[in-house]
Amino acid sequence: MNSQAFGRILSADIHECFAACRISEPDLPPFGSLVRIPIRETPRLEVYGLVSDIRIEEDGFLRQIASNENVSEEVMQDARVNRNVPIVMRILFTGSISDDGISHMVPPHPPLTLNAIYRCGEEEIATFSSCGGYGYLRHILDARDISIPELLAAHVAQALIANKNCGNPEWGKNLLAELIQQKRAQKDELLRMLNALKSLDFESTAEAK
Amino acid sequence: MNTTPETIGYVIGGSLKEGLFARLTVPSDQVQEGAFVVVEHNNVNYYGLVVDIRLTASDPQFAQEMNENRLPQAMAGILNQHTLFTELEIMPVLMQNIGSGETLTDEQESKPVNTHPLPVKMLPPHHSFVRQATSFDVKEVFNTREEDAFVIGSTREQGHPIHLDLAKLTKRSSGIFGATGTGKSYLTRMILAGIINNNKSAVLLFDMHDEYAFGDTSSDTGKSVPGLKNKFGQRVKVCALGSSTTIQGNQPDFNLVFEYSDITTADIEMLMRELNLRETTPTTLAALENSFKQNWFETFKNMNEFGDDDERSVAYWAKNTGVNQMAAEGLHQKLKKLFQKDYLVSRTAKNPVNEIIDALKNKRSVILSFAKYETDLDYLMVTNLLTRKIRQEWEQMTTNYNRNKSNPGSKDAVEPVPLVIALEEAHKLLNREMADQTAFSIIAREMRKYYVTLLIIDQRPSKIYDEVMSQLGTRICGWLGDENDISAVLSGLSGRDSLRGMLARLQPTEEVLMVGFGVPMPIPIRSRRYDEKFWKELLKQNSLTEVEKRKSNDILFRLD
Numbered sequence: 196m197n198s199q200a201f202g203r204i205l206s207a208d209i210h211e212c213f214a215a216c217r218i219s220e221p222d223l224p225p226f227g228s229l230v231r232i233p234i235r236e237t238p239r240l241e242v243y244g245l246v247s248d249i250r251i252e253e254d255g256f257l258r259q260i261a262s263n264e265n266v267s268e269e270v271m272q273d274a275r276v277n278r279n280v281p282i283v284m285r286i287l288f289t290g291s292i293s294d295d296g297i298s299h300m301v302p303p304h305p306p307l308t309l310n311a312i313y314r315c316g317e318e319e320i321a322t323f324s325s326c327g328g329y330g331y332l333r334h335i336l337d338a339r340d341i342s343i344p345e346l347l348a349a350h351v352a353q354a355l356i357a358n359k360n361c362g363n364p365e366w367g368k369n370l371l372a373e374l375i376q377q378k379r380a381q382k383d384e385l386l387r388m389l390n391a392l393k394s395l396d397f398e399s400t401a402e403a404k
Numbered sequence: 405m406n407t408t409p410e411t412i413g414y415v416i417g418g419s420l421k422e423g424l425f426a427r428l429t430v431p432s433d434q435v436q437e438g439a440f441v442v443v444e445h446n447n448v449n450y451y452g453l454v455v456d457i458r459l460t461a462s463d464p465q466f467a468q469e470m471n472e473n474r475l476p477q478a479m480a481g482i483l484n485q486h487t488l489f490t491e492l493e494i495m496p497v498l499m500q501n502i503g504s505g506e507t508l509t510d511e512q513e514s515k516p517v518n519t520h521p522l523p524v525k526m527l528p529p530h531h532s533f534v535r536q537a538t539s540f541d542v543k544e545v546f547n548t549r550e551e552d553a554f555v556i557g558s559t560r561e562q563g564h565p566i567h568l569d570l571a572k573l574t575k576r577s578s579g580i581f582g583a584t585g586t587g588k589s590y591l592t593r594m595i596l597a598g599i600i601n602n603n604k605s606a607v608l609l610f611d612m613h614d615e616y617a618f619g620d621t622s623s624d625t626g627k628s629v630p631g632l633k634n635k636f637g638q639r640v641k642v643c644a645l646g647s648s649t650t651i652q653g654n655q656p657d658f659n660l661v662f663e664y665s666d667i668t669t670a671d672i673e674m675l676m677r678e679l680n681l682r683e684t685t686p687t688t689l690a691a692l693e694n695s696f697k698q699n700w701f702e703t704f705k706n707m708n709e710f711g712d713d714d715e716r717s718v719a720y721w722a723k724n725t726g727v728n729q730m731a732a733e734g735l736h737q738k739l740k741k742l743f744q745k746d747y748l749v750s751r752t753a754k755n756p757v758n759e760i761i762d763a764l765k766n767k768r769s770v771i772l773s774f775a776k777y778e779t780d781l782d783y784l785m786v787t788n789l790l791t792r793k794i795r796q797e798w799e800q801m802t803t804n805y806n807r808n809k810s811n812p813g814s815k816d817a818v819e820p821v822p823l824v825i826a827l828e829e830a831h832k833l834l835n836r837e838m839a840d841q842t843a844f845s846i847i848a849r850e851m852r853k854y855y856v857t858l859l860i861i862d863q864r865p866s867k868i869y870d871e872v873m874s875q876l877g878t879r880i881c882g883w884l885g886d887e888n889d890i891s892a893v894l895s896g897l898s899g900r901d902s903l904r905g906m907l908a909r910l911q912p913t914e915e916v917l918m919v920g921f922g923v924p925m926p927i928p929i930r931s932r933r934y935d936e937k938f939w940k941e942l943l944k945q946n947s948l949t950e951v952e953k954r955k956s957n958d959i960l961f962r963l964d
Binding site for chain 1: 462463465466474475476477478479482483485486487
C-alpha cells in the first residue's frame with residue numbers, strides 16, 4: 196500500500212470523482228489504475244476507483260509559449276514542469292472497503308473535496324479484483340462517456356500481472372468468462388472489448404516480472 | 405464405492421408433450437442420440453432417452469464466424485465455451501421415487517428400491533441435473549423376474565446389459581423388423597433360443613429358408629453358426645414339408661404331408677390372388693363342398709377335365725348340380741397347381757399335423773422347414789392349413805380349461821401351453837388383402853386369450869395390415885430406410901415422432917430399437933452377437949441358481 200498521496204479530490208458524486216495532481220508527482224498512476232480514497236478512519240471507509248481519464252488542461256500562458264518561436268529551452272521546461280494548472284484525473288468508483296471488508300457496490304457517500312488519493316499496490320489490486328466474483332466489472336461496463344474497451348484493457352493489463360504475482364493465475368481466464376457471460380447478448384460490444392484485450396497474455400501462468 | 409455419476413447437463417425447459425430440453429455441459433460428441441439418461445431432482449429419478457441433439461448459440465453470429473481466426477486461442481476457447489451450446493431433447497418416459505436423495509453407498513446400492521418406475525406424470529424443475537444412466541439405473545428400469553430375464557444386448561454408450569422380459573414378450577404378439585442384412589434372422593434366433601430355453605412356451609417356426617434348424621454360415625464372419633436343433637436336441641422337433649424331404653442333408657424328426665380332407669374351401673379362397681381365381685370361385689367351391697363334404701378336394705381332383713357325358717368329368721358334375729360348367733372347369737384347371745403338390749396326399753399312416761400339435765402341447769418347439777417348396781403358394785397354403793388347425797386345437801383346449809379349471813381332478817383342467825408362432829416374411833400372409841382371410845390376423849387380434857401369439861419377422865412392416873401392426877405388443881427393429889416402414893413400426897406408440905429419427909439412424913447392423921409392451925421404455929441397444937459364446941452363456945444359465953443367473957448375465961455380457 197502506498198503511503199504517499201498523489202492528488203486530491205476536486206469534485207465527486209456517488210459514481211465518480213475528479214482529482215487534481217501535480218505533474219511533478221513521481222508516482223502518477225497511469226490510465227486504468229486502481230486507486231483508493233480514504234473517507235474516514237472510524238468506522239473505516241475507503242473508496243476504490245479506476246483512473247478512467249487523465250486531462251492536462253491549458254492555462255492560457257501556454258498558448259503564447261507554444262506559438263512563440265523564440266522560447267528558450269529553460270523557459271519551456273519551466274512551463275512544462277512547474278506549471279500552475281494541475282493534471283485532472285477522472286476516477287470511476289468501483290467499490291469500497293470498510294470494517295466488514297471489500298464491497299463492489301458504489302460507496303455509501305462520495306468522498307469530500309480535497310480528500311487525498313492513493314495508488315494501490317499489486318497486492319491490493321489482486322485482493323480487490325479477485326473478491327466478489329468480478330462484481331465491480333459492472334461499473335466499468337455501465338460507465339458513460341468513457342471508452343469502455345480501453346479502460347477495461349488498461350485495468351485488466353495491470354490486474355492480470357498483479358493477480359499472477361499474487362498466486363492467482365486463473366484470474367484472467369475467469370474474468371474473460373464473466374465478461375462474456377455478461378455481454379454475450381451484445382455481440383458487437385463484446386467483440387470490441389475482446390479485441391481490446393486480445394494483446395494481453397491470458398494463458399501464461401508464470402509470474403510477471 | 406459411492407455412485408457419483410458425472411453430470412452431463414441441466415434442464416432448461418420442456419413440457420410433458422414436447423419432452424425436456426437440457427443444456428449439455430460436456431462436449432457434444434460425448435452423448436449419442438438414443439442415450440439412456442436420468443434427470444435427478446430430490447428423491448425422484450426421471451428416466452428418458454435423448455431423442456435429439458442440437459447445436460445452438462447465444463447469438464447465431466458467434467456460430468457463423470470462426471472466433472479462433474481473430475482472437476487468441478485461449479480467448480476464443482472461452483468465448484466459444486460461453487456462447488456456443490449443445491442442447492439435448494430428452495423424451496422422459498418413466499419416473500421413480502428412489503427414496504433418498506443421499507448418495508448411495510455400496511450397501512444401499514445392493515438393496516432393491518421398493519418403488520417401481522412409473523410412466524412420467526411430472527417434470528423435474530429447471531436446472532435439475534442430467535446424467536447418463538448407470539448400470540444401477542438400467543437394472544431398476546429393466547428389472548425382470550430372474551427366470552424371465554434374457555440379455556438381448558447392451559446400452560450403446562456404457563454397455564450396460566439390457567434384459568428382455570420373455571414372459572411379457574410372449575404374452576402378446578410381437579414383431580422383429582429390419583431391412584435386409586441388418587441381422588434380423590440372427591436376432592430372431594437369439595430370441596427364439598431365449599424363449600425355448602425359458603421353457604414356458606412352445607414355438608412353432610415357419611422357416612422359409614431352412615436357416616434356423618441346422619445352422620447357417622454367417623455372412624460377415626464366414627463362420628458356421630449353430631441352429632436351434634443343434635443346441636436344443638429333442639426340445640426342438642424339425643419337420644420338413646413333403647415326404648422324404650431332408651434339410652441341408654439332415655434327416656428331420658418327421659415329414660409333413662396333409663390329407664386332402666384337411667383342405668377346406670376357405671383355404672382355397674385364401675389363395676384367390678395366388679391362383680388367379682375368378683369371382684365365381686366361391687360359388688363353385690360352395691357347390692363342391694355341398695356335394696362331397698370334406699372329400700370335396702380329392703373328389704374334384706379325381707374328376708376328368710374333359711368329356712361332357714363322362715360321369716367322372718367336371719362338366720357332368722357341373723351340369724347335374726347347376727354350377728356354371730365353364731367356371732367349374734376353370735377352377736379345376738387352376739387347382740392343378742395344388743393337385744400336383746406331393747405334400748397333399750389321400751391318406752397318411754400317422755397324421756403328421758397331429759404329431760406337430762402333440763409336440764407343441766408337450767412344450768416341444770417345432771421348426772417347419774419348407775426345403776424345396778419355396779413358392780409363395782406353398783408358404784401360404786401350408787402355413788394357413790397348419791395354423792388353422794392349431795388355432796382350433798388351442799381354442800378347444802382353452803375352452804375346456806376354462807370350464808374345468810375349478811375342478812383340478814379333471815383331465816381337461818390343464819392349462820394350455822402358451823404357443824408362439826414365428827412367421828418369416830410375414831407380409832405375405834398379413835398384408836392388407838390377405839390378413840382377413842388367414843388365421844394369423846385372428847391370432848394377432850384375438851388369440852392372446854387362447855394362449856397363442858405371433859412373432860412376426862419381416863423387412864417391410866409397411867406391407868403388413870395396420871390392424872395387425874397395432875396389435876403388436878413388443879417391436880424390435882433394426883435399421884430401416886423406408887419412411888413408410890419406419891412409420892409402420894412406430895404406429896400406435898406414444899413419442900413416435902421422437903423415435904422416428906432414432907430408428908432411421910441406427911447402425912446398419914447390430915443395433916436395434918426396442919419399443920412396446922415387452923420393454924419398460926423404448927431403448928436403442930447394441931444387440932448381442934449370435935455365436936458360440938452366446939450359446940455357452942445361455943445354456944450355462946440352466947445349471948445356475950436364480951441369483952447366479954443374473955450375476956452371470958451381467959458379468960459375462962460385459963466380457964463381450
